[in-house]
Amino acid sequence: MASGCTRWVDGHPGAGKVVAKGGVDPGFIRGTDGGPVDRLAATAITDIDAFWEAAFPDAFGEKWRPLEGGIYSVDTADPSAKPPPCTEKASDVEGNAFYCPSADAIAWDRAALLPVLQDRFGDAAVVIVLAHEVGHAVQRRMGITPEAERRDPQKYPTILTEAMADCFAGSFVKWVNDGKSEHLAIGTDTLDSALGALITFRDPVGTSPQDRAAHGNAFDRVSAFQDGYQQGTRFCGAMTVENRPFTQQAFTTLDDRDRGGNLPFDEMLEAVTDDLGRYYGALVTARGKAWTPPKTTPTREEPDCSGDQGPVAFCPKDGSVEVEVTRELPELHAEIGDYATGVLLASRYGLAARSAAGEGVEGADAAASALCLAGAYTREVFTRRQGFGLSPGDLDEAVQVLLAHDYAARDATGRQAVEPGFQRVDVFRGGVFEGVKACGLG
Incomplete structure (x- = not known):
């Protein structure tokens, strides 16, 4: 489970707007209540998939394969809710969104994550989080799997794979901003909201970049997003520990x-x-x-x-x-x-x-x-x-x-x-x- 992508700390960005041009029926989402949050999520997932259908062959020379294991919306406030893949119970999803590589599936907390993000940062935060999680699915199709990460953790540290997913999310937002999305329209103000959301998902101050769960500080995450926005998916896919600088530091004195x-x-x-x-x-x-x-x-x-x-x-x-x-x-x-x-x-x-x-x-x-x-x-x-x-x-x-x-x-x-x-x-x-x-x- 690619977890912890949505763990946040305090930040104060303004909320941006994402204009959904009609929206998408969330009926394909497993466990959905059909409500407005899942409708926004369904709209985002639909356009993210359309983006990768066009971008993946150009960047990586292969046809894009949509998620095989499904999309899951989990009401973590409901004790009877069914758990998605990579979890044992619905409460395991609380406050989180994640990509499950073993099932090739994505899940999110419909009760305590997406509506909170939407209220705090605007629709853009929901879109960016889901684009980031699909970015992990892109990595799996590139061959960056949990098995590969375990075999060579120095080649694929978590901080690198998270930066790559942020970068992919930036590429998607640029595509939307260029007017190529069928269902989403993102204004300039939403870029600030997107970065504001990333700030809240940074590691706690003082986390070592060598920490196996490190996701990056705000500067590193924002940098990766902006690089994807400016440079595109090929640049993101070419990130390595040799060519990607990170500024995250641990404390050196008490x-x-x-x-x-x-x-x-x-x-x-x-x-x-x-x-x-x-x-x-x-x-x-x-x-x-x-x-x-x-x-x-x-x-x-x-x-x-x-x-x-x-x-x-x-x-x-x-x-x-x-x-x-x-x-x-x-x-x-x-x-x-x-x-x-x-x-x-x-x-x-x-x-x-x-x-x-x-x-x-x-x-x-x-x-x-x-x-x-x-x-x-x-x-x-x-x-x-x-x-x-x-x-x-x-x-x-x-x-x-x-x-x-x-x-x-x-x-x-x-x-x-x-x-x-x-x-x-x-x-x-x-x-x-x-x-x-x-x-x-x-």
Whole structure:
């Protein structure tokens, strides 16, 4: 049983909409009650199957074989409900959706999973979960079976097969977004919801990537989904432990574990501003320009030195950075984690670096560059062995704040921003994976 794909932890994305063009009769689903949740699931499964009927031969040179063992909707609130394959009793499915490789079947909890996902994140979450589970069926048809995984666990660790399934789900969503689906229509806002759902399915902070049940942190899962969306099914199918980087980390100290990887707000603010000054100073001086670290000014009100940039703002007139320290930024810090603070500061320092390097700080290109530079800085601190560095969970916090807010992706006027959250995460990833060269800093 490919289980645990839908285990979630707290997150705060917005719900996106999936428009079902008529819907599909769920009568082919075993155990269905014929209700709206199963109708949405039936619609998703039908279009996912149509996607793979077209995509599988092109990607893997063989005809697609639909699921042979059936589709199961389980009312886990009913003690008399029949268990699906790979389980002994219906309650084994509680809060879960899974692919059963031995039976080539998919099952979900109709009572305590799909309606909860739908209510919390919108229809998109249901579609993405089911696309992910069918992704495991794709792997079986590729020869990545439980037997193969047991024979060579180093070749097919769980974190890799889960990333591949996320990637396949991204490819399907792109197909729908391109208007090729018969029954589903997905808007741009739903991409943010899809990523929000993946965030809630991440591993608990501090899980080792070598853990046999590891599914990946939010950054890794979002990256796999976006790669599938952009690169397609062949790319997903070619993932290996050699070519797929993972950022998930275990805690290395007891103190960090006990803090959940988070520094107190004031301590984080002092540590990250000093480090940002050194990092961006090196970038600017390497380009033959002078650098003076921005004066960081705390304010009790939202900064207004240059338009609406949110709780952290770069002030072009004097090159300073204003930081609101009484309400929104401390709240984001407490709600999401300390690297929410770090990302917002890193992007505003990115504007300061662009200004010092003689580059513009207004307009869409400047906004994207500042966000990318925050990713490049994140790349630097993620790989450090000494000094200020990232804790497990920090990259997840970056994804969360970028999905929920556009502050890190605004220009110095506050009027231009990278939209939507899906695109913000992608621009940030460019800096993380490629460094400064991706960021348009001359």
